[in-house]
Amino acid sequence: MNTIVLTVVLPLLAAFIVPVLSRVSPLLGRLLGPLTLAYAILLTLQVWLGMEGKPFSIALGGFQPPLGINFYVDRLSLLFTFLTLVTSLLLWPWRNETEPRQYALTLLLAASACGLALSGDLFNIYVFYELISVASFGLAAATRSGAAFAASLRYLILSGLGSVLVLCGIAIVYLQTGTLNLAQLSQLAPETLNTPLGLSAFALILLGIGVKGELFPVNSWVPEVYAAASGRVSGLLAGLVSKLAVLVIVRLLVLLFQQESALHLMLILGLLGAITGELAAWRAKDMNRMLAFSSIGQLGVIFIAFSIPGETGLFAGLALSLHHLLVKPALFLLAERWWGSLAGLRGAGLASPVAGGLFVLLALSLVGMPPLPGFWAKFLLFTGLAAQSAVIYQVAIGVVLLSIVIEANYLFRVVMDLFQPAEDDRATVVDGHGWLNLGTTFLLSALLIAGMLLMGPLGAWLEGVAMQAADPVLYFDTVFSVSAIH
Amino acid sequence: MMPIEIGTVLYAGAIGLVVIGIAGIVLSHHLFRIILALVIAEAGANLLLVLSGFRWDAIAPIITGGAAAPTMVDPVPQAMVLTSIVIGVGVQALALSLMLRAYGAYKTLDIRELQRRMSADLAGEAGTPLPQSLEEPVGGRPLPAAGGDGR
Numbered sequence: 001m002n003t004i005v006l007t008v009v010l011p012l013l014a015a016f017i018v019p020v021l022s023r024v025s026p027l028l029g030r031l032l033g034p035l036t037l038a039y040a041i042l043l044t045l046q047v048w049l050g051m052e053g054k055p056f057s058i059a060l061g062g063f064q065p066p067l068g069i070n071f072y073v074d075r076l077s078l079l080f081t082f083l084t085l086v087t088s089l090l091l092w093p094w095r096n097e098t099e100p101r102q103y104a105l106t107l108l109l110a111a112s113a114c115g116l117a118l119s120g121d122l123f124n125i126y127v128f129y130e131l132i133s134v135a136s137f138g139l140a141a142a143t144r145s146g147a148a149f150a151a152s153l154r155y156l157i158l159s160g161l162g163s164v165l166v167l168c169g170i171a172i173v174y175l176q177t178g179t180l181n182l183a184q185l186s187q188l189a190p191e192t193l194n195t196p197l198g199l200s201a202f203a204l205i206l207l208g209i210g211v212k213g214e215l216f217p218v219n220s221w222v223p224e225v226y227a228a229a230s231g232r233v234s235g236l237l238a239g240l241v242s243k244l245a246v247l248v249i250v251r252l253l254v255l256l257f258q259q260e261s262a263l264h265l266m267l268i269l270g271l272l273g274a275i276t277g278e279l280a281a282w283r284a285k286d287m288n289r290m291l292a293f294s295s296i297g298q299l300g301v302i303f304i305a306f307s308i309p310g311e312t313g314l315f316a317g318l319a320l321s322l323h324h325l326l327v328k329p330a331l332f333l334l335a336e337r338w339w340g341s342l343a344g345l346r347g348a349g350l351a352s353p354v355a356g357g358l359f360v361l362l363a364l365s366l367v368g369m370p371p372l373p374g375f376w377a378k379f380l381l382f383t384g385l386a387a388q389s390a391v392i393y394q395v396a397i398g399v400v401l402l403s404i405v406i407e408a409n410y411l412f413r414v415v416m417d418l419f420q421p422a423e424d425d426r427a428t429v430v431d432g433h434g435w436l437n438l439g440t441t442f443l444l445s446a447l448l449i450a451g452m453l454l455m456g457p458l459g460a461w462l463e464g465v466a467m468q469a470a471d472p473v474l475y476f477d478t479v480f481s482v483s484a485i486h
Numbered sequence: 487m488m489p490i491e492i493g494t495v496l497y498a499g500a501i502g503l504v505v506i507g508i509a510g511i512v513l514s515h516h517l518f519r520i521i522l523a524l525v526i527a528e529a530g531a532n533l534l535l536v537l538s539g540f541r542w543d544a545i546a547p548i549i550t551g552g553a554a555a556p557t558m559v560d561p562v563p564q565a566m567v568l569t570s571i572v573i574g575v576g577v578q579a580l581a582l583s584l585m586l587r588a589y590g591a592y593k594t595l596d597i598r599e600l601q602r603r604m605s606a607d608l609a610g611e612a613g614t615p616l617p618q619s620l621e622e623p624v625g626g627r628p629l630p631a632a633g634g635d636g637r
Binding site for chain 1: 504507508511517521524528530531532535537538539560562563566569573576577580581584585587588590591600603604605607608609611612613614615
């Protein structure tokens with residue numbers, strides 16, 4: 001069971017070995033990263049089969065919580081560890097033979113993302129979050145163009161502001177409770193954090209971590225960075241890093257801030273994000289910017305889903321997150337070849353029908369066309385929202401429907417353009433996709449189809465994950481009684 | 487009475503530093519000033535964190551000669567602040583080096599100018615029209631042709 005710690009340790013170790021090893025033997029340097037990730041995936045699967053659905057906690061260094069730092073392993077955190085490793089492997093920068101630094105940064109991102117998913121300590125979460133930030137700054141600047149440097153500098157400044165806010169929030173939590181262990185906090189929270197001060201701590205942490213989660217007021221970095229970075233990096237940031245930020249916020253909501261006003265705050269920010277993101281995407285003139293803005297919109301919808309109280313919200317939010325994690329990187333990979341103005345894409349779908357077909361499939365699922373998985377995720381969201389009596393949830397239904405309409409409008413506009421014959425003077429610039437990008441997109445689409453075919457068992461399983469994660473008492477009991485099995 | 491007052495002053499100072507830093511980030515246009523403002527804000531957050539575990543009537547948490555003193559300062563926030571200072575320094579160094587790279591590419595340290603050129607660059611590569619600025623409305627004003635300039 002303790003081998004799960006290796007999913008953090010091994011990629012971290014490999015990240016620092018890769019630059020050195022690449023000097024000695026370029027081949028080994030190229031192989032080390034994927035092999036490490038593959039081995040970590042294997043370890044995760046092993047732990048998954050070994051745990052039999054029961055959560056457990058690992059006291060790092062043998063110091064028992066609350067004094068020591070612990071990793072909390074339940075189905076949710078293990079699921080995100082697995083997804084982190086698989087996504088990093090799928091979006092591995094295979095092309096950059098000359099740039100071992102990018103291997104190192106991707107490994108660093110994978111290691112810290114696993115740590116973030118598993119950590120059971122608030123300050124540890126902050127540290128892993130900062131590690132993710134540093135790795136993503138480096139990846140965003142990896143194309144080494146002036147625009148990439150400027151975009152990642154602006155990203156860094158906003159993210160730095162975010163970590164100041166998170167630190168202030170952590171200071172308030174510590175001031176009120178005197179501990180940072182999530183399990184202990186979950187016990188103390190109903191008395192100590194159910195106050196306006198606790199709400200302000202949540203608001204600070206939400207805004208701070210929301211920078212990575214593309215939350216409404218702190219997402220101005222998104223279009224610039226995605227426009228300047230490569231498709232693989234955009235896919236990693238939009239697909240993976242944003243979901244981990246959301247995961248942290250959800251954990252804190254379940255364990256620490258069980259007050260209605262915290263949920264409403266997140267709901268309002270999510271609504272604003274959904275509507276502004278989709279409207280901006282509708283106006284966007286180029287592919288990358290359109291995808292970036294629409295990712296802001298979809299993250300807004302995910303925040304809306306997670307603000308539904310109880311396990312229905314968790315279930316719907318998880319379904320939406322997994323769907324977005326699958327679809328968005330695939331779209332960014334397609335966009336890498338179709339980079340540039342949307343008007344210039346006319347006829348590109350006819351020139352490479354496979355890519356065009358995949359784009360249509362992904363777009364349909366993104367909009368929520370039955371029977372694709374996107375429909376079921378949105379269906380869960382709507383049933384969850386409709387079950388709530390507060391007016392704001394009814395408003396949310398309207399806003400989400402509106403955002404879907406806008407989304408359908410601009411995505412189908414692109415699809416129409418893709419399959420219209422190119423005009424005479426506009427000899428299409430698109431010369432087909434690289435087999436690597438196309439292969440990865442194909443794999444992700446195949447997973448999407450598999451998800452559609454296995455929707456019944458998948459849904460039941462995901463509901464189990466959500467139920468386990470929505471139980472703060474289980475979290476506390478696991479950390480404080482079962483940690484002896486270490 | 488006295489310690490409470492000092493405590494209040496320190497809390498006000500910590501929050502004030504954060505506010506000064508955020509105001510600096512939002513209001514400054516020079517990149518170097520923005521990064522310095524970020525440093526100030528981080529100092530404020532760190533001070534807040536130290537204060538959260540500090541006690542005026544206690545000693546440093548070092549056990550010497552077996553017996554622990556009855557009241558000691560909480561060491562956990564201090565360890566955390568040490569970590570966050572180190573992280574902060576690393577991020578600031580990265581910010582400075584990115585700033586140098588951006589300066590090398592665009593020869594400017596004004597963030598508005600930098601953003602303008604970056605958007606122009608990205609739009610030029612993508613072949614799309616420049617994103618419109620909110621400060622300059624597009625299109626001509628619907629003024630009558632004769633004598634329109636004078637108004």
